[in-house]
Every structure is written in structure tokens, then in C-alpha cells.
Amino acid sequence: MRTRHRSLRKPLLTSALLLGALGATSFLGAGSASASSHREAPGIAGSPRLDTTDVYAFNSPDKPGTVTLLANWLPFSEPAGGPNFYTFEDGAWYDIAIDTNGDSRPNVVYRWVFHTRTKNPGTFLYNTGPVTSLTDPDLNVVQTYDLQVFKNNKWYTLKKNLIAAPSNVGRASMPDYPTLRRQATYNVGGGIDTFAGQADDPFFLDLRVFDLLYGGDLSEVGNDTLRGYNVNTTAIRVPVGELGGAKNTIGVWSRTWKRGANGQYTQVSRLGMPLVNEVVIPLKDKDKFNASKPSDDGQFLKYVTNPGLPKVVEQVYGIKAPKEPRNDLVQVFLTGIPGLNQPAKVTPSEMIRLNLTPFAGQKPSTLGVIGGDKNGYPNGRRLTDDVVDISLQVVEGELVGSPNDLSDKVDRNDVAFGAKFPYIGLPTSGSMSVNSGGSSASAAPSAAGADAGTPAQPDADQQATPDQQAGTDDADSPIPAAGLGAVAGFGFLGAGGGWWWMHRRRRHAGAPGAPGSATSVGLPGDPA
Numbered sequence: 176m177r178t179r180h181r182s183l184r185k186p187l188l189t190s191a192l193l194l195g196a197l198g199a200t201s202f203l204g205a206g207s208a209s210a211s212s213h214r215e216a217p218g219i220a221g222s223p224r225l226d227t228t229d230v231y232a233f234n235s236p237d238k239p240g241t242v243t244l245l246a247n248w249l250p251f252s253e254p255a256g257g258p259n260f261y262t263f264e265d266g267a268w269y270d271i272a273i274d275t276n277g278d279s280r281p282n283v284v285y286r287w288v289f290h291t292r293t294k295n296p297g298t299f300l301y302n303t304g305p306v307t308s309l310t311d312p313d314l315n316v317v318q319t320y321d322l323q324v325f326k327n328n329k330w331y332t333l334k335k336n337l338i339a340a341p342s343n344v345g346r347a348s349m350p351d352y353p354t355l356r357r358q359a360t361y362n363v364g365g366g367i368d369t370f371a372g373q374a375d376d377p378f379f380l381d382l383r384v385f386d387l388l389y390g391g392d393l394s395e396v397g398n399d400t401l402r403g404y405n406v407n408t409t410a411i412r413v414p415v416g417e418l419g420g421a422k423n424t425i426g427v428w429s430r431t432w433k434r435g436a437n438g439q440y441t442q443v444s445r446l447g448m449p450l451v452n453e454v455v456i457p458l459k460d461k462d463k464f465n466a467s468k469p470s471d472d473g474q475f476l477k478y479v480t481n482p483g484l485p486k487v488v489e490q491v492y493g494i495k496a497p498k499e500p501r502n503d504l505v506q507v508f509l510t511g512i513p514g515l516n517q518p519a520k521v522t523p524s525e526m527i528r529l530n531l532t533p534f535a536g537q538k539p540s541t542l543g544v545i546g547g548d549k550n551g552y553p554n555g556r557r558l559t560d561d562v563v564d565i566s567l568q569v570v571e572g573e574l575v576g577s578p579n580d581l582s583d584k585v586d587r588n589d590v591a592f593g594a595k596f597p598y599i600g601l602p603t604s605g606s607m608s609v610n611s612g613g614s615s616a617s618a619a620p621s622a623a624g625a626d627a628g629t630p631a632q633p634d635a636d637q638q639a640t641p642d643q644q645a646g647t648d649d650a651d652s653p654i655p656a657a658g659l660g661a662v663a664g665f666g667f668l669g670a671g672g673g674w675w676w677m678h679r680r681r682r683h684a685g686a687p688g689a690p691g692s693a694t695s696v697g698l699p700g701d702p703a
Contacts, residue, residue: 219444219465223249224264225431227446228406229378230271232427232529233557234550237594240421241366241414242531244271244285245558245599246429246446247376247406252342254405255608260301260342261373261407262318263289268432268440269409274526275419277426277518279470283418284325287371287409289339292317301341302348309338309358316341322369326417334363340372343405345605352601360597366414368596374408375590375600376401377558378449381583397584403609410597415531424511424518426526427555428469442466447526448508448553449562455482469524472509515544516554529555541587558592558599 219226228247235241248269252261263269268288272281294315295303304313318339323332340359343352360370382400383390415421428447432440444465455478456464464475480500511517511528518528534549541561543551552560563583590600603609 219462222264222433222443223251224262224407225267225433225443226250227429227431227444228376229449230427230429230446230527230556231377231558232425232527232555234529234531234533234555235412235596236598238412238596239533240416241412242418242425242529243410243412243596243598244273244427245408245410245597246271247374247408248431249407250376250404251401252373252376252405252407253609254343254403254603255345255605255611257301257344257605258299260316260344261405262291262316262342263287263320263339263371263407264433265289265291266434268430268434270430270432271409271411272428272430273418274426274469274524275423277424277521279426279472279522279524280468281325285411285413286323286325287320288323289318289320289371292319301344305350306341306344306348307351307354309340309355314341318371320371322363322411333365333367334361334369337361337363337369337371340370342373343602343604347606349604352604356601365417367417368412370408370410370597372408373405373602374597375588375602376404376406377588377590377592377599379561379585379588380563381585399585399589402589403603403607405602408597408599410599412596418531421532424516424528424530426469426511426518426524426528428526449556451525469526470522472524475525512553515549527556528553559587561586 226248228250229245230247231243231245233243235243246269248263249261266288268286271285273283273285274280275282294312294317298315301316302313303315304311306314309317318341319336320339321332321335322337323330325331338359340355341349343349349355356372359372360368362368378401379399380401381396381398383395383398386395415423418425426447428445430442431444433443434440442465445467447469451464456475457478460475460478467474509523509525510521516528516530537548537550540546540548540551541559542548542565543557543560543562544554545565551557552562552565556562564586588600590603592598592600
């Protein structure tokens with residue numbers, strides 16, 4: 176539900192601080208189109224299998240005392256894009272890193288390392304018949320992975336040779352894809368669950384911002400550009416005791432490492448909060464940011480205090496940029512918000528910060544904190560958090576006496592999320608690809624009535640129907656830009672609500688990999 180809580184104009188989040196955190200989620204950047212972190216830097220744009228698109232971190236909705244962490248790769252995966260369907264890169268390191276003490280360094284790292292096996296290289300087919308299980312002989316191209324963990328300054332292997340969920344080729348090839356999803360979800364012991372494989376891209380927004388800010392005349396809005404596209408996902412659910420305990424606050428980011436011809440590894444992608452590298456970091460330093468460590472983020476401070484985006488807004492729309500330096504942006508963007516998600520002893524660095532103790536008495540809202548729900552963005556990031564609408568409303572003055580219901584008219588994902596781990600929606604089938612004329616294989620909005628703070632409503636193999644949508648829009652009208660000079664920041668272009676639309680809403684394990692004990696391994700690579 177999108178219930179408003181005007182009481183949120185309290186000291187917990189000052190307008191300047193929240194604007195800082197949300198400013199990092201604006202989406203006007205130089206270069207090619209990107210959503211969250213899709214094709215965000217020149218160097219990684221040509222290597223989609225290594226390109227992180229989004230990171231999510233939230234307290235597990237159906238299993239108290241655990242945290243779920245997800246990271247996505249391979250942006251804009253067209254479901255029918257065969258014959259070479261979508262795989263993780265063999266030998267690369269796909270990491271989710273966690274800072275458990277606020278020192279800006281990874282104290283815990285979960286790593287997925289993949290290997291591809293082709294059963295019959297004499298055929299061009301990904302599968303040679305209907306695939307009904309992960310071990311089906313007709314699944315010709317199979318990816319397995321080792322799950323590793325870095326903790327207590329040592330690397331361990333939690334489990335080897337787990338099978339990843341395959342690409343959803345089509346109805347004839349994958350007649351019961353929900354079964355494949357369930358089989359690709361493993362418990363590896365110690366209360367830890369893992370998943371890797373294809374999923375629906377859960378981020379939702381209109382990307383035509385790159386056509387001179389929505390067509391130059393605000394005419395190009397209201398379309399979920401990512402509808403029908405898939406990604407490759409790694410997910411892990413762990414007890415909070417593994418991350419410092421329930422009273423702790425963690426920082427989370429992803430890293431991707433590519434193996435060179437000499438066997439050495441280089442970090443080529445990094446992602447924490449959405450859209451940082453697209454907008455905050457200028458073109459000349461985007462690759463540098465992707466190769467950097469949070470502990471070295473001081474080198475990028477000038478881009479926070481002197482952001483480039485307001486200047487673009489001023490040039491295109493005549494909205495005067497706020498005065499610099501933007502010291503109001505620093506605290507939330509780099510340290511977390513006091514009383515919400517700031518570690519007791521924190522070194523400024525960019526990452527998603529999550530309080531491991533859920534706040535009691537919260538009414539779930541996809542608008543997160545500004546909707547009265549302290550368990551939502553920017554306290555972590557849930558799959559259902561509408562980071563676009565949150566940012567628009569804050570930029571337009573939601574917390575400084577100008578309540579509004581601004582929206583980009585893309586309010587929810589096109590595919591229902593699951594009620595069970597790994598929560599992320601099922602991938603769109605190749606039979607219902609982007610240009611097939613049909614809708615996504617699972618293309619129904621999230622069901623109403625469930626906790627909007629959960630990243631899911633129906634079960635992983637159940638999809639909501641259109642009549643289960645939460646809320647309706649009874650009046651949509653474009654509104655002009657107004658008074659954003661003082662708050663545009665580098666956040667959501669608020670060239671005002673001018674590009675946007677006002678909504679007056681009714682506020683509305685049968686597969687391989689049995690659990691086993693961790694094995695200490697001497698893996699290369701400095702996690703710091």
C-alpha cells in the first residue's frame with residue numbers, strides 16, 4: 176500500500192539528509208542508457224556478464240533473524256536471445272561484500288564461482304528436449320558453481336558443484352520453470368540458503384530520460400523500460416549472527432572480478448546504492464570507480480559536494496542549480512542516517528546500509544521511510560521499494576512542507592515477486608519475449624494486501640493476477656516544474672515534477688548439493 180505518513184517530517188530524517196541519500200538514485204547520466212547500474216560505465220558496458228545491475232539487502236520477511244542479499248548481472252537479457260543463452264562468466268568472481276563494523280572494509284564476503292559444461296557440443300541447441308529437472312539429460316548447457324565465504328580473515332568453501340537455474344528458453348523447452356527454480360534453491364548448512372540463476376529484472380522505471388529528458392517535452396513517460404527483460408541473479412540468506420548480530424548495522428555492495436590471461440584477477444564492477452556510478456561519477460572516472468574500494472571513496476568526495484547533475488538540469492530546463500559545496504549530501508550518502516542505519520563507528524564510504532533490527536510497528540509502504548515505513552529504502556533496499564517515487568517526492572519537498580504524490584507512473588514491477596527465498600520474480604519465458612506481442616511470462620503486478628516491505632507476495636511459482644493489484648490511479652495529470660532550484664541536488668533530476676506525473680492515489684530441495692560443513696580453502700584475492 177502507498178499510505179502516506181505525514182508524521183515522517185521528524186528529526187529522524189531531515190530533508191537535506193534524505194535528499195542526499197536519494198540523490199544517489201537519480202538517473203540522468205552521461206553515456207548509454209542505464210537503469211540503476213545497467214551499462215553504467217564504458218569499460219563494463221561491453222561485458223554484460225560481469226556488469227552488476229542492482230544490489231538489494233533486506234531483513235527476510237518470512238524468516239526472522241535472517242538477512243537476504245541479492246545482486247543481479249547481465250542487463251537487458253532478451254528472453255528469446257538464443258542460441259547462446261545467458262550464463263555467468265566461467266572463472267569470474269561474483270561477490271557480495273559486507274562491512275559488519277563500519278570500517279569501510281569487507282569483513283564477510285560471499286562468492287559465487289561458475290563453471291559451464293556442455294553435454295553435446297555437436298548441437299547448436301541449449302536444450303535438446305523438454306527440461307523437467309536440473310539434472311535432465313536434455314539440458315545441454317549446465318552451469319555449476321562453488322559457494323565460498325570470507326570470514327575471520329580466511330576463505331572457506333561452503334558447497335561445491337551446485338547447479339544454477341538455466342535460462343527460461345520457452346514453454347516447450349521449460350514446461351515447468353517453477354520446479355527448476357525450487358531445485359536451484361539450496362540450503363548449505365548453518366542456516367544459509369543460496370540461489371543462482373536467471374530471474375526477472377526487478378527494477379522498474381522509465382528510461383526514456385536519456386532522450387533529452389523524456390523527449391524534451393515531457394511526452395515520453397509512464398513505460399517500464401525493463402518490462403520483459405531478465406537478469407542473472409545471485410542470492411543468499413544468512414542468519415544475522417553471521418553478520419554481527421541483530422543489533423548491528425551492515426554495509427553491503429557487490430564486486431565482480433575478471434580473470435586475465437595471466438591468471439590474475441581484476442575488479443571490473445562495483446555497486447552499492449543504485450545509480451551512483453551513472454550520475455554522481457563523471458564519465459572520466461566511471462571505470463575508476465568500478466575498480467575502486469569503499470575505503471578509498473575519499474577520492475570521489477568532490478563529486479558529492481559539487482555534483483554535475485544540477486548543472487545539466489539548469490542547462491536543459493532553466494532550473495537554477497543549488498549552491499555548492501553540497502555538504503548536506505555527505506552524511507547520509509557516505510555514513511548512513513543517525514537513528515536509522517548509521518553504524519556506531521563509521522568510516523565514510525558508499526554502500527547500502529541496513530539495520531539488522533527491523534523497526535516495530537511499521538505499516539508497510541513501498542515508499543519506504545517517507546511512507547512511514549522505517550524498514551524500507553534507504554534503510555537497505557527491498558525488491559518492492561519504489562526508489563524512483565521516493566526520490567521524486569523528496570526532491571519536490573515532501574519533507575519540507577510540500578507534500579506531494581509525484582510518480583514516474585511506473586509504480587511496481589511487471590512480474591510478481593515470490594513469498595519465499597530467493598523472492599525475486601521468475602524470468603520471462605522466451606515464448607513471451609519482449610517483441611513477441613504478448614506479456615511477460617509472469618507479467619502480473621505484485622499482489623495486494625501483502626507486506627509491501629516484503630519483496631514478494633505470491634509464492635515463487637504463483638503469480639498475481641491483474642485484479643490483485645494494490646491501489647488504482649483515479650487522476651493522472653502532468654505537472655510543471657516548480658521550485659526545485661533549492662532541492663534539485665544531484666537527485667532525480669527533479670527538473671521538477673515537470674518530467675513526471677502527479678498521481679492522486681487511493682493510498683493505498685530436491686536438487687544436488689546437500690548441506691555440508693565448510694572447508695577452508697586458500698583462495699587468492701585480497702577481499703579488502
